[in-house]
Amino acid sequence: MEIFGSSNWLYIIFIGLIVGILARLIKPGRQNMGIILTTVLGIVGALFASWLGQAIGWYGPGENAGFLGALIGAILILFIVGLVRGMGKKR
Secondary structure, three states: OOEOOEOOHHHHHHHHHHHHHHHHHHOOOOOOOOHHHHHHHHHHHHHHHHHHHHHHOOOOOOOOOOHHHHHHHHHHHHHHHHHHHHHHHOO
């Protein structure tokens, strides 16, 4: 499986960390997560952006989202998590 155009897990983890940190810096508000969840956020953001881009038709089958797509995917995930957490607090 290729994420970020590579199948090397150390590369994927490193770029996932960078994407996760940037997404947390760009999205306003406080996100309570450590370094591991930040890395997972970046990797899942890349997977989400690839899936969404293929579903919409921006990417062909087997084509992955790039760095910017992964960043946008990670930011979208942060907004979704914020909405879900916000709904839980209103009860």
